Amino acid sequence: MLTVPVETQILFAGILFFIGLVGLLVRRNLVFMLMSIEIMFNSAGLVFIIAARHWDQPDGQVMFIFILAVTAVEVAIGLALILQVYHHFKTLDVDAINKLKDDNS
Amino acid sequence: MAISGRNAIHSLLFLILSLLAISVVFYLLDAPFIAALEVIIYAGAIMVLFIFVTMMLNIGLEKKQEKRWLNPRMWIIPSLLAAILFIDLMLALRNMPTTVVGKQLILPKQVGISLFTTYLLAVEIAGILLMAGVIGAYHLGSQKKKVLHRFLIKK
Amino acid sequence: MNTIIAIIPALPFISFLILVLFGGKLSRRASGWIGAGSVGIAALLTIITGISLLNSVTGEKYYTIILWKWIHAANLNAEIAFRLDSLSLIFCFVITFVGFLIHIYSIGFMEKDEGFTRFFAYMNLFVCSMLILVLADNILLMYLGWEGVGLCSYLLIGFWYKEPENGTAARKAFIITRIGDTAMIIGIFILFVSFGTFNIQDIMQLAQAKWAVGSSIAVITAALLLGGALGKSAQLPLQTWLPDAMAGPSPVSALIHAATMVTAGVYLIARTNVLFSLAPAVQTVIAIIGALTLLIAGFSALAQHDLKRILAYSTISQIGYMFLALGVGAYSAAIFHFMIHAFFKALLFLAAGVIILVLNEEHDIFKMGGLRKKMPAVFWTFLIGSASLSALPLVTAGFYSKDAILWFSYSSINGSIILWMAGVMGAFLTALYSFRMIFITFFGKTNTEPSFKAGILMTAPLLILAVLSLFGGFVELPASLGSVHLFSGLVNQVLPGVVIKNIENMEWLFQLISGVIALSGIYLAYRFYYRKPAYMETFKNSRLNHFFEKGFEFDKVYDTVFVKPVVWLAETDKKDFFDQLNISIAKLALLGNRVMSLTENGKLRWYLLSFAIGIALILTLMMTQ
Numbered sequence: 047m048l049t050v051p052v053e054t055q056i057l058f059a060g061i062l063f064f065i066g067l068v069g070l071l072v073r074r075n076l077v078f079m080l081m082s083i084e085i086m087f088n089s090a091g092l093v094f095i096i097a098a099r100h101w102d103q104p105d106g107q108v109m110f111i112f113i114l115a116v117t118a119v120e121v122a123i124g125l126a127l128i129l130q131v132y133h134h135f136k137t138l139d140v141d142a143i144n145k146l147k148d149d150n151s
Numbered sequence: 152m153a154i155s156g157r158n159a160i161h162s163l164l165f166l167i168l169s170l171l172a173i174s175v176v177f178y179l180l181d182a183p184f185i186a187a188l189e190v191i192i193y194a195g196a197i198m199v200l201f202i203f204v205t206m207m208l209n210i211g212l213e214k215k216q217e218k219r220w221l222n223p224r225m226w227i228i229p230s231l232l233a234a235i236l237f238i239d240l241m242l243a244l245r246n247m248p249t250t251v252v253g254k255q256l257i258l259p260k261q262v263g264i265s266l267f268t269t270y271l272l273a274v275e276i277a278g279i280l281l282m283a284g285v286i287g288a289y290h291l292g293s294q295k296k297k298v299l300h301r302f303l304i305k306k
Numbered sequence: 307m308n309t310i311i312a313i314i315p316a317l318p319f320i321s322f323l324i325l326v327l328f329g330g331k332l333s334r335r336a337s338g339w340i341g342a343g344s345v346g347i348a349a350l351l352t353i354i355t356g357i358s359l360l361n362s363v364t365g366e367k368y369y370t371i372i373l374w375k376w377i378h379a380a381n382l383n384a385e386i387a388f389r390l391d392s393l394s395l396i397f398c399f400v401i402t403f404v405g406f407l408i409h410i411y412s413i414g415f416m417e418k419d420e421g422f423t424r425f426f427a428y429m430n431l432f433v434c435s436m437l438i439l440v441l442a443d444n445i446l447l448m449y450l451g452w453e454g455v456g457l458c459s460y461l462l463i464g465f466w467y468k469e470p471e472n473g474t475a476a477r478k479a480f481i482i483t484r485i486g487d488t489a490m491i492i493g494i495f496i497l498f499v500s501f502g503t504f505n506i507q508d509i510m511q512l513a514q515a516k517w518a519v520g521s522s523i524a525v526i527t528a529a530l531l532l533g534g535a536l537g538k539s540a541q542l543p544l545q546t547w548l549p550d551a552m553a554g555p556s557p558v559s560a561l562i563h564a565a566t567m568v569t570a571g572v573y574l575i576a577r578t579n580v581l582f583s584l585a586p587a588v589q590t591v592i593a594i595i596g597a598l599t600l601l602i603a604g605f606s607a608l609a610q611h612d613l614k615r616i617l618a619y620s621t622i623s624q625i626g627y628m629f630l631a632l633g634v635g636a637y638s639a640a641i642f643h644f645m646i647h648a649f650f651k652a653l654l655f656l657a658a659g660v661i662i663l664v665l666n667e668e669h670d671i672f673k674m675g676g677l678r679k680k681m682p683a684v685f686w687t688f689l690i691g692s693a694s695l696s697a698l699p700l701v702t703a704g705f706y707s708k709d710a711i712l713w714f715s716y717s718s719i720n721g722s723i724i725l726w727m728a729g730v731m732g733a734f735l736t737a738l739y740s741f742r743m744i745f746i747t748f749f750g751k752t753n754t755e756p757s758f759k760a761g762i763l764m765t766a767p768l769l770i771l772a773v774l775s776l777f778g779g780f781v782e783l784p785a786s787l788g789s790v791h792l793f794s795g796l797v798n799q800v801l802p803g804v805v806i807k808n809i810e811n812m813e814w815l816f817q818l819i820s821g822v823i824a825l826s827g828i829y830l831a832y833r834f835y836y837r838k839p840a841y842m843e844t845f846k847n848s849r850l851n852h853f854f855e856k857g858f859e860f861d862k863v864y865d866t867v868f869v870k871p872v873v874w875l876a877e878t879d880k881k882d883f884f885d886q887l888n889i890s891i892a893k894l895a896l897l898g899n900r901v902m903s904l905t906e907n908g909k910l911r912w913y914l915l916s917f918a919i920g921i922a923l924i925l926t927l928m929m930t931q
Contacts, residue, residue: 053244055180060240062173064233071229071914077205081166084201088173088193099180104261107185108270111262114192115277119284121197125204126291132208140910147908232918239925 055096062089076128076138080121087117163202170194184259308371311390314351314398315437317344322430329423341426342409345433349402356395360796367391367799370443377446384504387443393800396641397440397573400648404565405433407767411656412557414763415663419555425465429561432458436566440573444504445494448574452490452538455567456483462562463554472553479547486537486544490574493530496523510580519584528585531578532592535571539625542599546860548622549606552614556659559614564621564651569644572628576637579801583635589720593633597728600626602858604735608742609854612669613658616743619857620695621651623732627711630729634721636714637801638794642782643707645793649778650694650704653771657688660764661747664756671743676752684760685748687768692744694775696737696828699821703779708733710784712820713813719805726816730823737827738834745835784813 062085069082091110098106128138135142170193177186266274321344329337359369368391377384390398409429416425435454442448457480464476498504500523501512517524535541540548540563551563562568575582575592582589600623607619624647631640661677661684662669678685694704712733716726782793794803834842845851853859905912 056244057237057240060237064237067236067918068226068229068233071232071911071918072225074911077201077208078162081162081201084166084197085169088170092173092176095177095180095182095185098182098257102257104257104265105269107182107257107262108265108273110185111188111266112273112277114188115281118192118197119280121200122284122288123291125200126288128204129208129292138208143910144908147906228915229918232915232922235922235926236918239922239929242929243925 052096052100056093059089059092059096062092074139074141076131076140079140080124080128083124084117084121087113087120160202160205163198163205166201167194167198170198181256183256184262308369310351310355311369311388311441312371312373314348314355314402315388315434315441317348317351318430318434318437320344322427322434325423325427325430329427332423334417334422337423337426338413341430342406342413344430345402345409346406348433348437349399349406352395352398352402355390356399359390359392359395372443381502382498384444384446386447387505388441389443389507390441391800392796393573393576393641394440396645396797397569398437400645401433401436401440401566404648404652404771405429405561407770408557408561408565408652408656411560411659411764411767412555414761415557415659416555421465425462425555428458428461428465429557432462432562432567436570439570443506445497445506445509445578446504448506448577449487449491449494452487452534452570455562455570456480456487456538459483459551459562459567462558463551465554465558469553475547475550475553479551482544482547483537486534489530489532489537490534493527493534496527496530500527506577510578513580513584517584520586521584524581524584525587528578528581528588529591531574531581532588535574536595537571538574539568539571539629540622541571541626541629542595542602543860545599545603545622546857546864549615549618549857552612552618556614556655556662559617560652560655560659563618564655565648568621568625569628569648572625572632572640572644575629575632576641576801579632579637582632583802586720589633589635591633593630593715593720593725596626596629596631596633597725597732598626599623600630600732601728601735604732604739605854606857607739608735609851611672611855613662613671613674613743613747614655614669616671616739617651617654617658620654620736620739623736624651624695627708627729627732630715630725631711634715634718634725634804635802636711636718636804638782638797639707639710639714639804641797641801642793643711646694646703646707646775646778649771650691650775653687653691653768653775654695656764656771657684657691657768660684660760660768661688664758664760665754666757668754671746673753674747675750675754676748677756678748680752680756681760683765683768687772688748689744690772690775692740695740696824697733697820698824698828699817701776703775703777705821705824706779706782706784709817709820710782713784713816714804714806716816717806717809717813719807721807730820733820734823734827737824738831741828741831742835745831749836784817 066082066085066089069085070079073079073082091113094106094109094113096106098104098110131143132138171190174186174189174194177183177189321340324340325332325337332340355369359367368389370387370389373386373388375383376386409426412425412429416422419425432455435451435458437451439448439451439455442451460476460480463479464473466472494504497509497513500516501509503509503512513524537544548563548568552559554562582592603619603623603626607616607623610616610619624643628640628643628647631637631643661674661681664681665674668674690702694702697705697708699705712726712729715721715729716723782791856862905916
């Protein structure tokens, strides 16, 4: 139903991905970073659907379903980890979690 | 909107909005089943989980801190990088073959058959993955009250 | 018979290898008897070879054997070749026989020491090196033995390495002898460059033919070789290491620093006597050095209170006598004194070792006393040794050997009355200090009680050496007393006989004088040290006594002139350019580390950024290719 050329569609997914990437790099709050990761996941799935349509096979959509499952798990675990971080460090600033840094000692 | 918002809840709501938009895109891409799935699972379950946790942790109340952290100077380098990558993507797409395949709707039936015959093993593994996620989230989320010595309590 | 002379040094070497490789697994008895046994068998072989040489029907005067080629580079050829003639026979006999007795003694002496096997390994290596030194047919092989004994001396002086001062003493010995060794190797170089061969006999013949008497090259070469001899034999000016070398165990002092290594210099000069006769100036210097050394050492021995240091200075003094004899050309007298000195000096050191061991490591003679009744065997053997050292007339072997030297120091063509007077004065001092030793150590009140009785292993060698110290001199009697010339006849097969001035044979007069001097020395020792009048105490605390005790302050002079400037130079040169270069390399590495660790700051967003930059770079590169 759409007569947009494939390149444009993929570029659109790419824009979405890069928005997510910028958000990931810019934000300091862990929850926001997780949200940006969600956006990136979404864009990846979008590319799969585009490909499914392009090659006219259902395999892309199957892949998207799996991506969905993985995203669900990842969000669950990620939020649980954020809970732990918050209780331990009392803040959600990602820069505060630098215990692994090289102290040059 | 989602990534540049200062209030967490607002950002999340914007994210849900974007997900719905993506769902519409899916529909336009001859994938109605996937569009429905996106709304139900992604926007419906995952985002709701997000919002619950955010509300539980009271994050949105820290408006001043977010304003301090998000000065415009921070956006320059990531935007630059994103631009470079975008240009790369365009260059990569220049040589795409343009095939004209008959585009028709992909029905849920096709997806279902493909899922449960060709990709059966992957389905099972996804199930296991989900179970692992559940168990992990349960353990990670449980908190034991830590009794610290009074000298060790951080102010 | 020729091959046997190769076995003589090989036996101790094989024993050394066995002890080094398997010593940890052998029992103490086994390693002790292997060590001593190898030297014993070598002694036996030496005696057999000696008898065969003396009785040789065909009149051959030496045995040689060439084992294999050692260095073969262009026209530099050296073989491993041994030569046994009468001179090396005498040295071999002394080394192996006295060495065997000392090894037996060591089995008893080192019984409780934890480095037992190591000790015998080093001692065997030493005996092997010394044998190579005296048996060598070419001068490079002799230098190998020379260095070998230097090494073993270092190892054995510093045997008890856990005490730092033992290591310092060992290093001092090694460095000072090294100075002499450097002079010697330059002399060897000159010899090679002049004659193109290392073979000693060839060198002697060629030197005789090509170099004029008194020519500068002969003088220089002889002086350089003399330098080597001075270092090893602890003569002026390189004598400071020997008193400190007493830090080693007593058998070591007996073997190395009394009987063998310190006589290597005497051997060298005797072997290369042609060079020295081509440089009469150097010969005179030898005599003067000998005379001066024996006086200085004699005075120094008078003031020592450590038993072994007295004996050390005594050794320096007696080798001074040997050098005196070499300097006036009385080679056979020098070698004769060497043999007799080896007997009684080894005896004295071994007996001193027994005393020190039994008195729980007490070295100070003023803390000993009254040991005459407590340790009779040691007392009598020590007395015989000291009597021989003081050249007690007629009964002791030392009388005949020292007397021959004194006679030739006057009567030889190169001799003079001054040298004789120095020798006589030295004899007086010798009697004085040796009986001082006896009176203070063995008579009087017992200050330290002996803790145990020495066993047969330690006592038997003392007895044998005592017998030799008494009767060993009868192989060479002067004309006035019977004129037996067995020894000098043997030596003069190889070395030139002494040339005497054209004077009447007044030897009996000189013997009388030296006999009287020796007895008066003993009497004065009795007066000073047995009766102990008050003025002895004031003398003991006087500055002169202190000066003597420090060995005429040679150590301090060397320290100020040589050691301190070098140390200062090293200290100030610590930060020079090359050091800075090395330090800057290290600093550069540290800087790199600090810079790199900035990227490891633990901040998640940094890492993400670096991911993104990396991907951007790679993709851009891929796209633009």
